Amino acid sequence: MKWRIDPDLTLPLHQQVEKIIRTLVEKPEYQSGLMFPKEVDIASELGIARNTVRTAIAKLVQEGILVRKKGVGTMVVRKKLLTRLDHWFSFTKEMEEKGRKIINYRLEVKLVKAPPELAEIFHIKPDTRVVEITRLRGDEEKPLLLSISWFHPRTKVQIEQDFTRPLYKVLEEENNVYVTLSREDISAIAATNDLAENLQIKPGDPILTRNRTVYSSDGQIVEYNQVFYRGDGISYSVEIGR
Known part of the structure; x- marks a missing residue:
């Protein structure tokens, strides 16, 4: 010293x-x-x-x-992960830039029937089959987020694809889909029993939820994504100019 x-x-x-x-x-x-x-x-x-x-x-x-x-x-006290609203990256790329190793605690890919709410967002018929990807992700210490994504049938996403890779890289290289726009709604909620179990927190603890609609370069909806973040694991930064 x-x-x-x-x-x-x-x-x-x-x-x-x-x-x-x-x-x-x-x-x-x-x-x-x-x-x-x-x-x-x-x-x-x-x-x-x-x-x-x-x-x-x-x-x-x-x-x-x-x-x-x-x-x-x-x-x-280990710093929270900081993500900027005006700087949209995939979670993997964002964390790589911060030198943080990301772990997939759980990865599930399956075909599901689109519920009415999702069908309305995608402008498809209810019960149309869509690919759903659930990922529980975090660092070496603990899970930080639970992410659930649904993909519009026109993307031709298949359950056999390798989603251990960065998602948008898979879409670009294998499906020829390039995402360019994200519309997001962010709010704070109390963790349900299921979310608390996944994120290793207590029921009722505050968590951040983000609903994201992702569009391709031609303006078509590609993905609808819901993410639930540990309240002590991440923060958002907004920079406003005038």
Whole structure:
């Protein structure tokens, strides 16, 4: 550890300590779950009182950056996955760009009869058979989302296709379908028993739900998708210009 307090700086001591701790928090080893250095060790390294370190750590705990676990120690709170509404990627591509490994906890592909609501969206007859893909996905720690997709019959999507691959890459390479537009509705709901079991949370916990209608380059509906996200696992960012 090579931390240093500069007595010549006009920045107050406790703010220097806080700045050092914030830098430590961003290190990959602590982001990955390594126990954060003890207050006494940080104080000894910096040659300052332990209370000063405790105050700085307490502030980061209050901000939700660090968490104290009784009998264990202090750890960095792993950052939520952040996705931007104005930057539409497949979930796989988005997470790859963030350096996160994605796991398919469950993948189910089957033919189902389109219920009236879906038939209305697709402008097809109720009970028309469509391909349904259910994916429970997350990182190495836990499931983060449950995704259910239905595909318009005109896409010629087949249940035999390899949907362990990124979905839109499959559509482009095997079905010659290129998606260019997504219309989305996002809301917060309380987790049902079924959703809670899938996402490994408690019934009634807040989750984010997103209903997405995906269109091809010629304006045709390709997919209708419902996604349910753990409330502690993802956040949306919106950038508005003027």
